[in-house]
Amino acid sequence: MNLKRPAPTLHDVSVAAGVSTATVSRCLNFPDQVAKLTRDKVLSAIQLLGYSPNFGAKAMAARRTNTIGAIIPTMENAIFARGLEAFQEELRLHGFTMLVASTSYRPEIEEEQIRSLVARGADALLLIGHERDPEIYRFLETQGVPVLITWVFDAESTRPSVGFDNRVAMMEMAIKVIEFGHTELAFISAATARNDRATARLNGIGDAMIAAGLNADDLHCIETTYGIEEGAAAFDKLMLKTPRPTAVFCGNDVLAVGALRRARELKIAVPQDVSIIGFDDIELAQVAYPPLTTVHVPHREMGRRAGHALADHLKNGTPLKSVQLGTRPVLRETLAPVKVGS
Amino acid sequence: MNLKRPAPTLHDVSVAAGVSTATVSRCLNFPDQVAKLTRDKVLSAIQLLGYSPNFGAKAMAARRTNTIGAIIPTMENAIFARGLEAFQEELRLHGFTMLVASTSYRPEIEEEQIRSLVARGADALLLIGHERDPEIYRFLETQGVPVLITWVFDAESTRPSVGFDNRVAMMEMAIKVIEFGHTELAFISAATARNDRATARLNGIGDAMIAAGLNADDLHCIETTYGIEEGAAAFDKLMLKTPRPTAVFCGNDVLAVGALRRARELKIAVPQDVSIIGFDDIELAQVAYPPLTTVHVPHREMGRRAGHALADHLKNGTPLKSVQLGTRPVLRETLAPVKVGS
DNA sequence: TTGTATGCGTTATCAA
């Protein structure tokens, strides 16, 4: 049972306006190639019928969609929102439309989304991080869909990326933390398997520890899924360890805010009893109480540059090349020197 | 310059497998209508070529996409995220895919997105709030695209909606606030023009005031765009008014958190000096410090029900009908009785 | 400036 009346087509419009379908098509795509009089007739017919071009047919005939797909791990929090917004704004400037999909951090869903966006005719794809099944890269290759990676910069990789060095970003922060006298460190991380950002951040802390003469194996690392509740739960476990960590790194600001909340519930003073460090510097970090020490990531610039690169590539054939952006530790109130005698 | 090698088509697969295109198509859509032997041949050809069906062509031939569009005001914060997630999960259960778009709270962008999703073949649309240009409803009508409204329940409207009564929701909260002795009330709102939720919430406060014998005109209302920074700025202005408000309602939790932050910066104690009340009860509300008093909205149930209704409508022709859900005031720590003598 | 005719990659109908 389907009562849908078929939507008006180009042909319907052409009949109503008393012209050919070609003319209607031109009216829409190259308005100045058609006489003003005809154009007016056509436009009012379009208006009258409530005509709207069929995207599928258009894509098929034109063999491009001016659509770029972006696949992010989650829309649940603001982590990717700002970068994506900048990306979209930039694309819009160049006449491209963005299509978003999210994966809940699950590789198999990401694969599904990649295939879905490609099937929908995405002219290119923006993906987060390098690490995924080689098979899917081969698929994208045979489909002829260019891919730009973001949130990561890896000089080793042949694939173009616009991002930052996650290891260095976290290492710089860890060095500061160690300078504050902390030696009992912990890390609430996303699952590191199949997540190059999480792995790099973990290594960053380890490298800083080694550089400071600490033993990187002493880092207590808990892997969990991203979420406020999860951050809180992980913090709970960490506080039971002996010796108790005096500084807790978090894989992102959302986890850190969860840890912060649990600390409050446990009457553990931050930063007096324990320091908490986030990553990303989303708005949440400044709103948290106390304001969160975190690693600032150039969300907007990353999005903007990625958008520009892809648009330029599709329109002018400019090769995609990697761009490295910087991050910086932002010291707010959740980090303090380690308490003497603690 | 375009080096894109054309992607493999159904025809390519059929040649490689030595069968007709019809057989390949059946293999994909009705696998048990084809002999196991042929199926294996076809599947391995598909694998080999990295074939992926073209969505546009498929949509055109099948005259449906199994895609449902959802258009929300913003992805910048978590306000719509949870409901959307539930919506998507429910759709997935029924074999539908969700396409999201956001509008930055701008009607003209919403219109653009509606047209874009319809052009992309969305079988139905989920929209937030009733209020929009009648023209666009007419357009959807002629396109034969069913629409379900959410985040709102309006018994008056003929259009189906799955949501709650924004006026009553806010009124219930305002009654509590007034019971705490507050008489100097203020409201940091989204723009009420062309936003039935904002308008209803404003009216809800007014109704509660009237019921309590207050003058609804005494409500200080500031309209602003949604954002933490904007909430902070509006709070600033409110604190300069005489008499100074003792309770500040906010159109959503994001604004409320901004107000909370500014209060801290101004050394205005919450809730001792001023009470702050949010709306939505997103995760942020519990993480805020002090935890935010707010109106709880049944995000997930709303999304789930909306998804179910649309899927059921498209698959079985079940008419869309309105569902009213409840909200409830959640009293946390940002609301306290008015200070005597203040 | 406008019209004609063809092809884009599927699905679905009808025959075989």
Next chain:
DNA sequence: TTGATAACGCATACAA
């Protein structure tokens, strides 16, 4: 169980 073939709605090369 399989194969031809006609739509589907649009863009575009070519002709007028």
